[in-house]
Amino acid sequence: MTSQNTFFTKKIQEIQCKPSGKILQSSDTIFKLGSEDDLYDLHPFFESLQTELQSNEPFGSHLAFPCVQLDIHGKEAICDVTIKKERDFLAILLFDYSQHYEHLHEAALEKKSALLLEQEFDLKREHLEEKKAYLEFMKQRIDNKMILEIEQIIKNIHAIKLAQLTPEQQSILEEIEKSVGTFHLKAIQIRNELDFNFDS
Numbered sequence: 001m002t003s004q005n006t007f008f009t010k011k012i013q014e015i016q017c018k019p020s021g022k023i024l025q026s027s028d029t030i031f032k033l034g035s036e037d038d039l040y041d042l043h044p045f046f047e048s049l050q051t052e053l054q055s056n057e058p059f060g061s062h063l064a065f066p067c068v069q070l071d072i073h074g075k076e077a078i079c080d081v082t083i084k085k086e087r088d089f090l091a092i093l094l095f096d097y098s099q100h101y102e103h104l105h106e107a108a109l110e111k112k113s114a115l116l117l118e119q120e121f122d123l124k125r126e127h128l129e130e131k132k133a134y135l136e137f138m139k140q141r142i143d144n145k146m147i148l149e150i151e152q153i154i155k156n157i158h159a160i161k162l163a164q165l166t167p168e169q170q171s172i173l174e175e176i177e178k179s180v181g182t183f184h185l186k187a188i189q190i191r192n193e194l195d196f197n198f199d200s
Contacts, residue, residue, distance in 0.1 A: 023039060030077050031070070147188060154177070
């Protein structure tokens, strides 16, 4: 129990000051302060509260501010700050939770990193599915349009060849048949290149 009390004693700083900002007393556990210091000059956090702390209007039992990042006289600490108005002075308690908040920050970063990796995986999967669907669509277009129509042209050419043709007509028809045959082979090649395993 004694060691636990010692631990917390090292983490808590008590400050008493005038509403004007003049430091009256400080335990200097976290930050070293002197009577020449002014509360409102120590850090913009305290400066932002100056109007409220100097007002005669009560603000309830106390003010509490969690996770305040302070930098006073070159030393940094993340503190929970409690301020209470007494009769003639302000009682301020600083609880140094730097290590605690740093662990929370690291945990938050790890969680964010995990979420980003998950989102990256989902985006890649979505992109892959879209690519797969597009290539399947293109493959069907080639099957249903190009290849079938070219094959019909080839059949028509074969039918024409059975008719009586002049040598010149026969030569022209053979050139057409050769060109159509080349297009047919290229269309089949393109279709086959689109047919691959996305999961491999």
